[in-house]
Amino acid sequence: MPTIVFVSPKGGAGKTTSALALATQIAQRAAVVVIDGDPNHPIKTWAEGGEVPQNMTIISDVTDKTIGDTIADAATKAPFVIVDLEGTAATIVAYAIAEADFVVVPTQGSQLDAEQASRAFGLIRAHERGIQKHKPDYKLPYAVLFTRTAAAIQSRDTRHIRKSFEAGGIPFFETELNERAAFKAMFSYRQPLETLPRDEVSNVDKAIENAEAFAREVISRIMQDAPQQQEKVAS
Ligand SMILES: Nc1ncnc2c1ncn2[C@@H]1O[C@H](COP(=O)(O)OP(=O)(O)OP(=O)(O)O)[C@@H](O)[C@H]1O
Numbered sequence: 001m002p003t004i005v006f007v008s009p010k011g012g013a014g015k016t017t018s019a020l021a022l023a024t025q026i027a028q029r030a031a032v033v034v035i036d037g038d039p040n041h042p043i044k045t046w047a048e049g050g051e052v053p054q055n056m057t058i059i060s061d062v063t064d065k066t067i068g069d070t071i072a073d074a075a076t077k078a079p080f081v082i083v084d085l086e087g088t089a090a091t092i093v094a095y096a097i098a099e100a101d102f103v104v105v106p107t108q109g110s111q112l113d114a115e116q117a118s119r120a121f122g123l124i125r126a127h128e129r130g131i132q133k134h135k136p137d138y139k140l141p142y143a144v145l146f147t148r149t150a151a152a153i154q155s156r157d158t159r160h161i162r163k164s165f166e167a168g169g170i171p172f173f174e175t176e177l178n179e180r181a182a183f184k185a186m187f188s189y190r191q192p193l194e195t196l197p198r199d200e201v202s203n204v205d206k207a208i209e210n211a212e213a214f215a216r217e218v219i220s221r222i223m224q225d226a227p228q229q230q231e232k233v234a235s
């Protein structure tokens with residue numbers, strides 16, 4: 001515990017990239033189980049590179065029938081569980097949300113992409129409504145993560161979307177996951193950011209800084225939004 005689930009019914013929103021960036025940063029401080037719930041197994045394939053941090057365990061081969069139990073079991077064993085899912089609204093996504101303590105909704109910073117993110121909010125609300133029948137105050141904490149944004153300057157599009165999310169009370173991470181060759185290179189080299197060859201991949205340290213800022217914000221949001229997690233995260 002806690003379980004952090006990456007959800008975006010839109011394909012290519014940056015779920016796998018941001019989930020792996022988060023997992024490798026968290027592995028530097030605590031044990032983490034990554035559940036690769038995508039039938040294409042991108043994180044399992046990444047792990048075959050052999051550079052998996054000691055603190056990280058990867059579980060794949062989950063189905064909609066097994067994902068709930070798999071997450072619940074992992075959560076009893078590791079301080080952090082991170083779940084990556086494929087970009088659909090399949091039932092497996094609903095089952096994973098049911099086990100989540102925090103949901104990250106990655107989206108690219110364009111208006112069209114942001115509108116697609118609302119499908120993820122729909123899934124979160126549907127889960128909340130179910131629980132609220134017997135626990136009226138229940139809320140599942142979540143936040144939107146803007147991905148693949150320009151590192152140098154915030155685009156007008158992203159600024160506008162941030163404003164409209166703010167107005168609509170939709171929480172989003174201050175940290176954006178910038179467009180960086182190093183995030184792509186994690187998959188082509190099958191390595192964590194830390195061990196990417198600096199002479200071949202540009203701005204590795206900037207990407208590490210970015211991933212670390214994201215990890216810190218995830219942890220602080222979990223502590224703020226889910227007080228029952230506080231002890232576990234702090235310990
Ligand atoms: N921060 C980033 N910097 C550079 N490239 C990125 C970044 N985030 C994602 N990408 C690239 O964008 C594409 C889609 O990213 P990713 O696979 O993480 O999305 P996804 O939401 O997991 O997709 P799917 O729904 O297919 O599982 C990939 O080619 C990935 O390398």
Ligand SMILES: [Mg+2]
Nearest residue numbers: 015016038085
């Ligand atoms: Mg993916």
